[in-house]
Every structure is written in structure tokens, then in C-alpha cells.
Amino acid sequence: MRRAAAIEDGDPAAEALDKVAALLGDALVAEHVGGLVGLTERQPPPGEVPPSVRALVERLAAKRPLVVVVDDIHWAESTLLELLEYLGARAAAPVLLLCVSRPELLDRRSEWPGVVRLQPLSTEESVRLVRALLHEAGVPEQAVERICAAAGGNPLFCEQMVAMLIDEGRIGREGDRWVARGDLSSLGVPATLHALIAARLDGLEPAERTTLARAAVVGEEFAKNVVRELLPADLGAVESLLAASSARSSWRRFATVTGSRSAIS
Numbered sequence: 001m002r003r004a005a006a007i008e009d010g011d012p013a014a015e016a017l018d019k020v021a022a023l024l025g026d027a028l029v030a031e032h033v034g035g036l037v038g039l040t041e042r043q044p045p046p047g048e049v050p051p052s053v054r055a056l057v058e059r060l061a062a063k064r065p066l067v068v069v070v071d072d073i074h075w076a077e078s079t080l081l082e083l084l085e086y087l088g089a090r091a092a093a094p095v096l097l098l099c100v101s102r103p104e105l106l107d108r109r110s111e112w113p114g115v116v117r118l119q120p121l122s123t124e125e126s127v128r129l130v131r132a133l134l135h136e137a138g139v140p141e142q143a144v145e146r147i148c149a150a151a152g153g154n155p156l157f158c159e160q161m162v163a164m165l166i167d168e169g170r171i172g173r174e175g176d177r178w179v180a181r182g183d184l185s186s187l188g189v190p191a192t193l194h195a196l197i198a199a200r201l202d203g204l205e206p207a208e209r210t211t212l213a214r215a216a217v218v219g220e221e222f223a224k225n226v227v228r229e230l231l232p233a234d235l236g237a238v239e240s241l242l243a244a245s246s247a248r249s250s251w252r253r254f255a256t257v258t259g260s261r262s263a264i265s
Contacts, residue, residue, distance in 0.1 A: 001037060004023060005020050013034075013040055017034045017040065020033055020034055024055055024056060025059070029056075032052035033056050036053070046079075049079070050079065050082070053083060057093075058091055060093075066094065067098065068087065069098045070084060072100065073099045074101045081108075081109060104203065120153025121155060126148035126158055127144055129158050129159075130161075130162060133162045134178040139178050143180045147162060147165070147184070161190065164191075165184070169181060170183070214231055215227045217230065
């Protein structure tokens with residue numbers, strides 16, 4: 001918005017708001033938008049936020065087609081999700097809306113349109129990412145493979161694994177190269193990820209969480225009949241419990257916490 005309104009870093013707040021008003025053609029909407037983006041300390045009434053954002057997006061898109069990227073919408077409140085659904089379906093100007101979310105968004109909005117499910121990175125893609133994070137230098141191939149195996153195809157996990165090893169001193173710089181300085185045969189879960197994954201697991205139904213806990217005991221691969229023997233008799237059908245957890249990508253998250261991985265058979 002600052003670029004569209006030609007707002008400079010040194011502009012006084014009043015001048016910046018005037019530029020937003022000129023862009024939007026409405027001084028009141030400009031003040032509401034200014035509060036949302038920090039141009040003024042006056043925050044708009046909650047009920048005025050959606051129409052003000054719609055006005056901003058549609059005004060920008062009226063000049064030329066607009067791409068709007070919104071990250072982490074699984075955290076969004078219902079009001080924001082409704083606004084995004086409106087912009088995606090009924091905006092009065094050409095808007096391409098790209099929303100990034102974890103799968104649990106679909107627990108709340110099962111009919112969310114245009115869903116594209118991203119698959120885990122392949123081994124080759126994970127290796128390329130880790131080497132890029134380390135600036136293509138120095139760390140032996142075996143160490144890179146261990147990092148990629150522990151990350152399980154999750155790019156965030158790749159990044160955090162590398163950061164953890166640097167913080168722990170097991171990877172370090174020598175001149176312009178990254179080198180392995182410690183034992184990389186055992187990789188834990190970075191603290192930055194552990195609390196995140198644990199919180200997401202806490203959101204599972206108790207029966208699903210129990211099923212995954214029993215499955216993790218079995219090992220890297222397990223058969224449903226083995227897990228069935230480990231479950232309480234009154235818990236329910238193991239097939240439906242595993243299917244529900246798999247639909248939420250829960251097994252991969254649980255495996256990361258417990259240090260186990262699995263192919264369900």
C-alpha cells in the first residue's frame with residue numbers, strides 16, 4: 001500500500017494519510033486502513049475492518065490485476081476467513097488470492113476452494129535446500145543426508161535442523177566454508193519446533209493421539225493389525241483412526257516428536 005500511495009519513509013503521518021485518502025477516494029476508509037498498517041494509533045472499529053480492507057484491495061486491483069498473498073491463515077479468526085472468501089469469490093476487481101495454511105484449516109473450512117496440497121520435499125529437493133542454507137559449501141554429503149532424513153521432507157524442519165546444529169556448534173564456519181565439527185549421527189528436535197508440534201498434537205482427538213502413540217512404539221514401519229493389538233478394545237476401529245490422523249498429516253508430526261517414522265501398511 002505504501003508503494004501504491006507513494007508514501008515515503010519520512011512522510012509525517014498526516015501527509016501519509018492524505019496520500020492513502022487520495023488513493024482510496026475516501027478519507028474515512030483511509031483513516032481505518034491507516035490504523036491497520038500503523039500510520040496512526042487510532043484503530044478502526046472491528047466492524048469497519050473488513051469493508052476497509054475490501055476497499056483497499058479492490059481499489060488497488062482496479063488499476064491493474066492484483067496478487068494478494070496471505071500466510072498462516074490456519075490461525076485466522078472467522079472474520080478474516082470470511083473476508084478472504086469474499087475477496088476470492090466476489091471482489092469487484094481482478095484479484096488472485098493465494099493463501100498459505102496448514103491442513104488443519106480444512107477442519108474448520110472443509111469447503112475452502114482451490115486447495116492445492118503440497119507434498120513433502122523429495123530427498124533430492126531436501127538436499128538442495130540444506131546445501132543452499134549452508135551456501136553450498138563444506139559439510140560432508142553424509143551429514144547433509146542425516147539432516148534431510150531427520151527433517152522428513154519438511155522445509156521448515158530442514159531450516160530449523162541446520163539452525164540447531166549451528167547453535168550447538170556441531171556445524172561451524174572455517175574461513176568461507178561450513179564444516180561438520182561434531183557428531184551428527186543423532187539429531188534431536190529443535191526447541192523451536194518441539195513446542196509447535198506438541199501444540200498441534202494436543203489438538204488431536206484423544207483416540208487419534210492414543211493411536212499414534214501406540215504406532216510410534218512399533219517402529220519405522222508398522223501394520224494396522226499390530227497397532228490394533230496395542231490399542232484399548234473400546235477405542236474404535238484402527239483403520240478410521242489412522243485415516244483421520246493421516247488426513248491431518250498428524251502421523252508425520254508425531255513421528256518427528258518421538259523420533260520414529262513410519263509407512264502405514
